[in-house]
Amino acid sequence: MKFKAFIFGLLASFGLPWLLAIVVPFSTMRSLDPAKYAGIEIDGGEGIYIPKRDGRISEGSDVYGQEGCYYCHTQLVRPTYAGSDVWRADWGGLKKSADNPDTRRETLSTDYDGEKIAHIGVMRVGHDLSNLGRRLETNLKGTQLSPETWMFLHLYNPRGIAPYRKNSQDREERSACPSKPGLFNEVSKNIAGFDALPVAAPEGKAIVPSDRARALVSYLVSLKKDTLEQPVPQDLNYNPIQPVAK
Amino acid sequence: MSETPSSADANDIALRSSIDRSLRHPVMFFFTCGALWLAVAAVLGLIASAKKHMPEFLGGCSLFDAGKIDAAHINALIYGWGFQAAFGMIIWLMARLSRKECTSSGIVLVAGHLWNFAVLFGVVGIMLGMGTGVPWMEFPTAVWPVLLLCYMLITIWSLIQFQVRDAGHVYVSQWYLLAAMLWFPWIYMTANLFVFVFDGNPLMAAGIASWFKGTLFLLFFLPVAVASAYFLAPKVTGRPVYSYNIALFGFWTLAVVGPWAGMQKLTGAPIPQFLPYTGAAAMVLILVPAIAVAINILKTVSGHEETVTASPALRFTAAGVVGLLTYGVLSAATHAFGFSLVQFSYTDYGFDILGLYGVFSLCAFGAIYFIVPRITRREWLSRRFISWHFYLSLYGVITVAISAIVGGISQGEGIEAWNQSFLAGAGRAQSYGWGVTIAWGLILLSSLFFSLHLLLMWARLGRRSSHPTLLKGNHAESPHGPEGEVDNYGSATA
Numbered sequence: 001m002k003f004k005a006f007i008f009g010l011l012a013s014f015g016l017p018w019l020l021a022i023v024v025p026f027s028t029m030r031s032l033d034p035a036k037y038a039g040i041e042i043d044g045g046e047g048i049y050i051p052k053r054d055g056r057i058s059e060g061s062d063v064y065g066q067e068g069c070y071y072c073h074t075q076l077v078r079p080t081y082a083g084s085d086v087w088r089a090d091w092g093g094l095k096k097s098a099d100n101p102d103t104r105r106e107t108l109s110t111d112y113d114g115e116k117i118a119h120i121g122v123m124r125v126g127h128d129l130s131n132l133g134r135r136l137e138t139n140l141k142g143t144q145l146s147p148e149t150w151m152f153l154h155l156y157n158p159r160g161i162a163p164y165r166k167n168s169q170d171r172e173e174r175s176a177c178p179s180k181p182g183l184f185n186e187v188s189k190n191i192a193g194f195d196a197l198p199v200a201a202p203e204g205k206a207i208v209p210s211d212r213a214r215a216l217v218s219y220l221v222s223l224k225k226d227t228l229e230q231p232v233p234q235d236l237n238y239n240p241i242q243p244v245a246k
Numbered sequence: 247m248s249e250t251p252s253s254a255d256a257n258d259i260a261l262r263s264s265i266d267r268s269l270r271h272p273v274m275f276f277f278t279c280g281a282l283w284l285a286v287a288a289v290l291g292l293i294a295s296a297k298k299h300m301p302e303f304l305g306g307c308s309l310f311d312a313g314k315i316d317a318a319h320i321n322a323l324i325y326g327w328g329f330q331a332a333f334g335m336i337i338w339l340m341a342r343l344s345r346k347e348c349t350s351s352g353i354v355l356v357a358g359h360l361w362n363f364a365v366l367f368g369v370v371g372i373m374l375g376m377g378t379g380v381p382w383m384e385f386p387t388a389v390w391p392v393l394l395l396c397y398m399l400i401t402i403w404s405l406i407q408f409q410v411r412d413a414g415h416v417y418v419s420q421w422y423l424l425a426a427m428l429w430f431p432w433i434y435m436t437a438n439l440f441v442f443v444f445d446g447n448p449l450m451a452a453g454i455a456s457w458f459k460g461t462l463f464l465l466f467f468l469p470v471a472v473a474s475a476y477f478l479a480p481k482v483t484g485r486p487v488y489s490y491n492i493a494l495f496g497f498w499t500l501a502v503v504g505p506w507a508g509m510q511k512l513t514g515a516p517i518p519q520f521l522p523y524t525g526a527a528a529m530v531l532i533l534v535p536a537i538a539v540a541i542n543i544l545k546t547v548s549g550h551e552e553t554v555t556a557s558p559a560l561r562f563t564a565a566g567v568v569g570l571l572t573y574g575v576l577s578a579a580t581h582a583f584g585f586s587l588v589q590f591s592y593t594d595y596g597f598d599i600l601g602l603y604g605v606f607s608l609c610a611f612g613a614i615y616f617i618v619p620r621i622t623r624r625e626w627l628s629r630r631f632i633s634w635h636f637y638l639s640l641y642g643v644i645t646v647a648i649s650a651i652v653g654g655i656s657q658g659e660g661i662e663a664w665n666q667s668f669l670a671g672a673g674r675a676q677s678y679g680w681g682v683t684i685a686w687g688l689i690l691l692s693s694l695f696f697s698l699h700l701l702l703m704w705a706r707l708g709r710r711s712s713h714p715t716l717l718k719g720n721h722a723e724s725p726h727g728p729e730g731e732v733d734n735y736g737s738a739t740a
């Protein structure tokens with residue numbers, strides 16, 4: 001094998017996949033054409049689909065990454081050919097009920113806008129979080145806890161509070177999530193005020209969430225990647241096939 | 247490539263020992279620091295795994311928070327141990343095979359120190375919550391340019407050595423080394439630029455990060471391991487490589503298949519559809535180069551079973567090659583049938599560890615057991631330490647493979663069963679998690695034997711003997727080349 005032929009072989013065998021699997025898809029994906037609604041009566045929207053999301057998305061997504069949440073949680077609702085995510089009770093959205101239509105959908109390419117990297121995730125030791133905000137909002141309705149407070153309490157001590165699901169099949173579940181004490185500060189009770197979490201603290205002290213915890217929780221409760229508040233153009237919404245129920 | 251006492255004339259031996267002497271400090275530095283990082287990575291891996299099935303474990307200490315510790319663990323393993331072992335192997339093998347002394351060991355050593363500081367900064371940065379959140383690239387973004395610079399300063403001399411070598415045969419090992427040396431900077435720059443510098447869709451950033459994960463193993467760690475196997479198998483047994491054509495075939499199939507791997511992790515994500523498919527196809531086809539390499543190496547050493555068991559270098563290398571075959575078979579099976587089951591289960595981590603430890607590290611240990619006596623001019627102190635290191639490593643990596651890869655399939659089935667409670671499925675992971683924790687315990691123990699042994703050798707406390715340390719009762723005959731190659735030629739100090 002001649003040296004020149006060797007180098008040429010390496011350039012070709014690596015350069016081609018590099019162009020086809022990295023460079024070209026990268027430039028395609030950075031300027032996707034926005035999706036258009038088909039019309040109010042067809043898919044419930046008009047004009048161009050602009051995903052809406054409230055909260056400290058960019059900051060919170062960074063904290064999510066820094067804390068390594070993606071090692072145990074995913075954020076990907078796969079199409080039915082690739083997995084059963086949309087069929088699970090509330091991962092892809094809400095099942096049809098008296099209060100809401102079927103809001104489930106797959107993950108869209110715009111779902112991670114504003115984040116530096118899509119936290120697809122490594123493993124599912126815990127739940128998929130694509131619709132964590134939606135689950136919290138629905139399940140905590142009528143209780144004293146706001147989604148934010150529930151999240152703070154969960155991060156501080158995951159097994160110190162009752163699960164948020166009231167009627168679901170996971171009623172009995174005990175969280176297996178390790179706590180994140182590093183996200184909270186212990187301050188004097190006098191300056192904590194309304195920020196103090198309702199948890200045990202030493203005499204005269206209170207536990208308050210740090211700014212990073214606030215950003216993270218703001219991001220987490222913003223995870224509502226379904227069609228409840230904002231319909232999705234029909235081109236992007238492959239309504240999940242309703243499997244023959246259990 | 248075979249060298250028998252009769253063909254190795256005095257000049258040849260003098261050249262070899264002067265090459266060894268010129269590389270003594272950098273190579274020992276890389277191996278020893280690498281071994282210590284491996285021990286650190288094993289401790290972190292133990293804690294990270296324990297937290298997945300015992301969430302209260304070390305709960306009060308925010309430095310060891312779950313998630314961050316996973317990142318610190320895998321990065322310490324890759325950049326602390328993996329790369330430094332690879333550096334030692336690359337610079338020594340390339341110098342020996344090109345028959346050129348290293349004239350820049352000072353620069354290599356300085357770059358090596360800088361590399362260690364950068365990795366330390368990165369790992370501590372991750373644990374303090376400054377990581378980037380990109381799997382396998384979690385070091386704070388200031389670290390990657392430093393690592394790339396160090397990499398260049400460490401390996402450029404090996405490229406030069408290859409270029410100025412006296413014309414002659416190019417060994418199979420050299421193809422793999424050259425290719426790995428050229429692939430890595432391309433992969434590393436692409437990954438970091440496209441993820442951290444260029445502004446793109448966050449999904450594509452995730453895709454490219456997965457590609458980095460796939461190609462870093464297949465196109466850097468794997469070729470370095472294979473290069474070492476192609477050097478040691480003929481060298482220790484004293485026979486030529488079984489088949490040149492199979493070697494050629496194995497190399498080019500890896501070169502063609504490897505660059506596509508990685509994006510199967512994003513199956514079902516809204517990225518161009520062919521990317522996950524080609525990624526999964528590459529992970530199936532990787533069986534082809536794996537079989538080619540395994541056949542070639544195992545055929546080369548077949549008939550020398552006694553040497554394979556007696557020589558620590560060959561024993562570890564053969565185990566690594568069997569590891570590669572296992573990796574290929576399991577990878578082809580899981581990626582061809584029901585990948586959706588294992589996409590987000592322990593299986594993926596199992597492949598990472600089987601690749602990094604069961605293939606690369608075992609081959610690296612083999613190389614280290616061969617190289618260190620030559621550059622320190624001392625023989626390994628304890629047969630028993632080597633045996634313990636071998637068996638604990640082997641049981642450790644087998645436990646990981648069984649718990650994570652096979653267990654991950656069962657865990658994946660549980661997660662995919664949508665009409666059951668999620669925790670009922672995820673709960674299956676708890677018992678397999680115990681397996682992974684135990685495995686890291688075994689690997690930690692093995693790496694303690696190994697690091698201690700290596701530190702003693704670094705301190706030049708090895709045996710002054712002309713008989714290599716073999717894993718059998720007597721030292722009557724030596725499969726490690728001519729008697730006294732280590733001790734009897736020239737002064738030990740430059």
